[in-house]
Amino acid sequence: MTDKLRTFLAQSNIANWLGFSIAEENGALRYALSFDEQHIGNPAIRALHGGAIAAFLEVAAQCELLNALPGNAAVRTVNLDIDYLASSRAQDMYGRARITRLGRRIAFVEAEGWQESKDRPVSRARFRLRIDANTQT
Amino acid sequence: MTREINPAIGAMLKNARDWLTHEHSLFRSLKLEPMLIGKGKATFAVDLPEDFAGASGAIHGGLLTIIMDSIFGLCVFTALDKLKPIATINLRSDYLADAAPGERVICDADCIKILDEVAFVTGKVTTKNSGIILASGSGAFMVGTRGLTKASRL
Secondary structure, eight states: OOHHHHHHHHTOHHHHHHTEEEEEETTEEEEEEOOOGGGBSOTTTTOBOHHHHHHHHHHHHHHHHHHHSOTTOEEEEEEEEEEEOSOOOSSOEEEEEEEEEEOSSEEEEEEEEESSOTTSEEEEEEEEEEEETTSOO | OOSSOOHHHHHHHHHHHHHHHHTOHHHHHTTOEEEEEETTEEEEEEEOOGGGBOTTSSBOHHHHHHHHHHHHHHHHHHHOSSOOOEEEEEEEEEEOSOOOTTOEEEEEEEEEEEETTEEEEEEEEEETTTOOEEEEEEEEEEESOSOSSSSOOO
């Protein structure tokens, strides 16, 4: 993980709340949510809160984009769409993200999260982010 | 469709409210307070704790999505004639302004239609004091999910 991402995560309280971490796998970034009771949505079904999954994928998308931008750029999420494809469990979640289009001002990033197997995504989301090239991060 | 909430669902919502505000760690930290609950309508006041700030220092959008997913889901329950489990199919959020940590906000949700066991909800998050709109969203929810602990959530 680059120093830029390390700094970004260290400054982000929500990343701490998510138990967010980054590992490198075959040259790509792999994101992880470390399970905590606070991530539970409905205790009757012991699943992760859908919003917590969305927040995890959003931080992943922001990291993926920041990693591709010059050092002093900042990003702000414009909007997102998230699909809940399968039930989640009360355990860690992993994620990966992909930049589908990097414009000068707007970037499109897709992210997906899984638990047991990469082949069975729990959730997939699309994010549009505004790039501010002049802001210090 | 009657205007009144089904009594069984009303009782469930009251239990849910007690549970949401007293036991559940996520919702307790958000200091959830019901302001208006009607059939297909739900308005709650919520805190934006500093724990959910992003790297910029402003509240991270993810918290607004967490709030909308929660309140939109509660709103679906108020619209049902019979208590059934629900699951989010998909959700869309637009982030319209930054919020400062510690701000108290209002999330209002409107279940505009239930068609073939799919509930459609729209809503927004505004600041309680000045009415500034922070986020707008819409979601679809499956009503009457199969199996609560295994199989697909849909």
